[in-house]
Amino acid sequence: MTSFQPLHILAFGATGNIGKHIVNQLIRANPPFPKISIFTSANTVLNKPELLSRWKDAGVSVIVGDITNSADVKNAYQGVDTAISCLGRGALEHQFQLIKLADESDTVRWFFPSEYGTDPDHDPSSAHEKPHQVKRRVRKAFAEEVKNLKPTFLVVGPYIEMWVDGGPLKDAFGGIDVEKKEAALLGDGEQPIGFTAMEDVGKAVVAALQRPEVSYGKILKIASFTKSARQVLAEFEKQVGHKFDVKHIPLDDAKRLEKQYWDEGNPLAVVGTLRRIWATGGAVYEKLDNEDLGLHPDQLQSLEAAVRNRLNHVAF
Numbered sequence: 001m002t003s004f005q006p007l008h009i010l011a012f013g014a015t016g017n018i019g020k021h022i023v024n025q026l027i028r029a030n031p032p033f034p035k036i037s038i039f040t041s042a043n044t045v046l047n048k049p050e051l052l053s054r055w056k057d058a059g060v061s062v063i064v065g066d067i068t069n070s071a072d073v074k075n076a077y078q079g080v081d082t083a084i085s086c087l088g089r090g091a092l093e094h095q096f097q098l099i100k101l102a103d104e105s106d107t108v109r110w111f112f113p114s115e116y117g118t119d120p121d122h123d124p125s126s127a128h129e130k131p132h133q134v135k136r137r138v139r140k141a142f143a144e145e146v147k148n149l150k151p152t153f154l155v156v157g158p159y160i161e162m163w164v165d166g167g168p169l170k171d172a173f174g175g176i177d178v179e180k181k182e183a184a185l186l187g188d189g190e191q192p193i194g195f196t197a198m199e200d201v202g203k204a205v206v207a208a209l210q211r212p213e214v215s216y217g218k219i220l221k222i223a224s225f226t227k228s229a230r231q232v233l234a235e236f237e238k239q240v241g242h243k244f245d246v247k248h249i250p251l252d253d254a255k256r257l258e259k260q261y262w263d264e265g266n267p268l269a270v271v272g273t274l275r276r277i278w279a280t281g282g283a284v285y286e287k288l289d290n291e292d293l294g295l296h297p298d299q300l301q302s303l304e305a306a307v308r309n310r311l312n313h314v315a316f
């Protein structure tokens with residue numbers, strides 16, 4: 001199967017944060033994939049008409065259905081050999097049914113579960129991290145139950161775009177407010193982190209599809225660049241030409257708040273856990289698969305380019 005070439009790709013969750021980038025890169029792939037379809041909800045058809053119309057114009061087939069309805073999914077799988085799940089955290093549980101139906105189908109042989117983030121099996125502590133539990137069970141299902149299809153799991157660490165803007169939790173778990181020229185660094189900010197730009201996640205999916213000999217049945221680890229929070233901040237300061245106000249968040253304070261959020265059932269607890277994992281070495285890897293996938297540094301975003309892209313959206 002290592003010579004397997006995808007002829008018909010179906011993406012779930014395609015219109016979401018990372019799905020958009022994956023589909024955009026699938027459309028741009030050279031040589032082109034013969035057929036690209038997406039499976040989306042009726043709600044998204046109503047809410048994102050421009051995006052869907054642009055994709056249809058680019059030759060993408062849009063299938064409308066409910067991922068929890070087996071008949072809809074079985075119909076959508078007809079003739080599909082490769083399924084790519086980009087479902088959001090709230091929908092990860094639905095993947096078990098999607099994988100089962102793919103395994104039972106006559107045609108689907110390759111499945112990319114929705115990962116595109118922190119390795120849920122990075123080290124022994126990963127087994128206890130709450131945000132990893134569904135992704136770990138998906139990996140286990142492939143190892144123990146799935147018979148007729150292989151997975152590719154793509155680990156990419158934090159998206160640089162989302163990591164920079166800590167949003168309302170910046171002062172609790174870290175982030176950089178570019179407009180206000182303020183930064184909150186979790187811990188000492190010296191820990192290297194493997195960051196990936198969202199566009200590069202799409203490129204990595206395409207590279208994996210084009211090189212089944214590297215990716216079929218594998219866990220792949222990708223990063224656009226590996227830098228510390230301090231280095232990211234320094235690049236912003238350099239390009240803006242101004243020092244930022246910097247505060248450090250003690251790791252113990254962040255851990256206390258993280259625990260409190262989990263105890264209260266606050267969904268923002270996930271952010272705290274992931275940021276704590278990244279700040280303590282959970283997104284650096286012994287070996288990256290960039291080169292094996294043909295993703296050379298000049299094809300991926302550099303820190304300089306990522307910061308430039310972010311600053312292009314700033315009105316000082």
Ligand SMILES: NC(=O)c1ccc[n+]([C@@H]2O[C@H](COP(=O)([O-])OP(=O)(O)OC[C@H]3O[C@@H](n4cnc5c(N)ncnc54)[C@H](OP(=O)(O)O)[C@@H]3O)[C@@H](O)[C@H]2O)c1
Pocket residue numbers: 012013014015016017018019039040041043044067086087088089090091114115116117118156157158159162163
């Ligand atoms: N590395 C990072 O920094 C990072 C950051 C964010 C996310 N991630 C990971 O990336 C993956 C995708 O996350 P995302 O943020 O891109 O997803 P998202 O935008 O929240 O959702 C993606 C799509 O999934 C479908 N969906 C979402 N919630 C659903 C629900 N409750 N029921 C049914 N369908 C639902 C919707 O598609 P349709 O309506 O079209 O069906 C939606 O557009 C996840 O595995 C997540 O953990 C990583």
